[in-house]
Amino acid sequence: MVKNFKLIIFIILGLFIFFVLLNALKNNNNYLPDKISQDIETSFTARLLYKNDVVSLQELIQNNDLSIINIWASWCLPCRDEHVYLLNLKLNHNVNVIGINYKDTKANAKKFLEEFGNPYSQILLDPDGTKSIELGAYGVPETFLLNTKSRKIIKKYIGPLDNVKFDEILKIIKNEKI
């Protein structure tokens, strides 16, 4: 009897710990900083992919109210997934999409665009990755929605775009244009 009692206590205790830990798994442990800086530094200059000019990011976005900056690379696989959304934004919604080509070679970048289509109005080269760091990027792909006048980031997406994010972008575009 005593033996069974001990066993039961062990089991109850074990189950209790099990369920607590199971619940602990559900808690999200990805701590991101509470505030991501909203200001963006657009004054830096970089070389263009198709012309040999050096321009500043500011020049490329100043004629539009809203711009999208997309950081991509030909070797980045998720970039291929999100490419169709960018094309859609460019062709159907007439958004100014600026590409920043991250740590890539010119030849590969061009080949990538020939294969999948070019959603960008201009592409800046960032062969050593430093420009993207100045923008506050984490990695590729990353997409910023930018209010050009106030130079504030409206929205920042780390990782590839998907249906949900795409719908959100469309909503933001609508609101901003009115």
Next chain:
Amino acid sequence: MLGQIGIYSLYITSIISVFLIFSSLFFKRNLDENFNSRIFSLISIQLFMVLLSFCCLIYAFIISDFSIETVFNNSHTNKPLFYKISGTWGNHEGSLLLWLLVLTIFLFVFFIYSKNLLFKYRLLTVFFQEIIILGFLLFILLTSNPFSNLYPIPKEGNGLNPILQDPALAIHPPILYLGYVGTSIIFSSSLAALIAGLDNKIWASHIKKWVIVSWIFLTLGIMLGSIWAYYELGWGGFWFWDPVENVSLMPWFCLTALFHTIIVLEKRKIFQSWAIILSIATFSLSMSGTFLVRSGILNSIHTFANDPSRGIFILCFLFILIFLAIFIFFIYQNNISENLYKPYLVSKETSIMVNNLFMMFFLAVVLIGTVYPIFLEVINGSKISIGPPFYHKLIMPLLIPFLFFMAIGPNFKWIKDSLNKINIQQLFFLLISILVSFIFIKKNDVSFLLSLPLFGVGIFLFLLTIKDFVSDKSHISKKISHFGFSIFILSILFNGILSKEYSANMRVGDERVFMNKTIKFENLKIVQGQNYQSVVGLFKIIEEGKVLDFNPEIRVYAQPETITSEADISTSIFSDNFLVFNILKNNGYYNVRYQIKPFMMWIWISIIIISTGGILSFFRKNG
């Protein structure tokens, strides 16, 4: 291609595993030689298959085969070869494969070295071990396949986290795993011995070697992790009571207790149930360590990926094993044939029990400190963090009696001894120790209450172990370990009391004075490393005409983008000088931290001495 070989050999391994589980469970009573050799050949094939799979992964890392996702995520073509190889186990998938490899190696070795023991016992050990192997295989195949393919094949990988690119850390996981996995053999064999009713003396002397081996690897593994934290993280400490460090420490406490208990069991045939409980607990703690680290419940450098399905799998697996063990323990409890006499109060048995009690206390403190925040968050949603003060407050006072017993305990005889043996000599040593400690504490102006007795017993242990070396040549391994431990405690105390720190914001050309030393920030230079760029600060520290150069670095790694601070540490036998600097945002200022850490070196040396004792006792014939 490599990926296919790797994955198919894992499939074959799991088939063998299932087969072994069934055949060992339903074996026929009339055993023949054939059966034994068949099991042996299956275990060998299994080992070969896992080895093949692991080699495939290493080879894929060496040739940077980015068609394999693990390689793509954790490697890069311009990484040094050494880190390409260590990258194999520097990630979740690869490290699990390493676990599996060590599991099969250990089972193989166990099977070879247990030939003259009861066949049923060996077979049951294989049974439990295969359950663990199968669990890990399923875990790998279902949730973390190291060989999943990528198409199209990327040209470049994402790189290994630079903070992991360090020689100490490259060998830290394999060594630690050898310790962890060693405990799995102890777990399986303790259950097997219980069911098979193996004579506890035979079991104890057989499993002792495994306990020692696991203990040595665990000790060294923890030390390597700590060395890495000290040299690479640049925070200036060697133990932070980080939950991830704690989970490696908990099995260590348990294993140390088991190490001592098993000696009693072998010599006196008592404490068998306790030894079995410790065996189960040690392995459960190793597994929970893996669970806590891998599931992402704890947020730290070791958290490879936050994938909840992995967490749930390993949690269920862990609890299946624990419940299985508890059930078996309760069902077969009657098989235990230990002597049930009460040991005399003054005897070696008692002093080993005292050691066990302290170990359990330390274990409880660390366990509560580690899991309490998790439980609290689940139960009422509040987030707390438990830091070093908690551990220091609870562990330090208990260290005083612990060290005292450690000094006098080993000299007691088995069965019965008398206190008359505590002679003038020992009292004399105690007096000297207290005196030395008093003078030292007075001179350095630290609080009396705790430091004085703590320091006193530290020195007491040191003196007594030295005296024992001289007076008696037997049990040399135990004496070395205990002697090492006294140095360990003393160096930590010296380190804590005598450490000095100075921190300032400086620009190039600045000079600061700190404790009759002048710190000069002379210049900066940019250096191109193999896979990083670094800003090197040129510092000079001038003390009474002697000039020391310090060149701490700030490294900027390209793949993945990371900035790390490399402290420049000038190590000498008696003290470490430690200088690290960080970029501040405003106009050319750098935050410079200069630390003097006495006896740092001795902490590592003492741990090596402690392990040396273990190694010696492993090679001793009958001890």
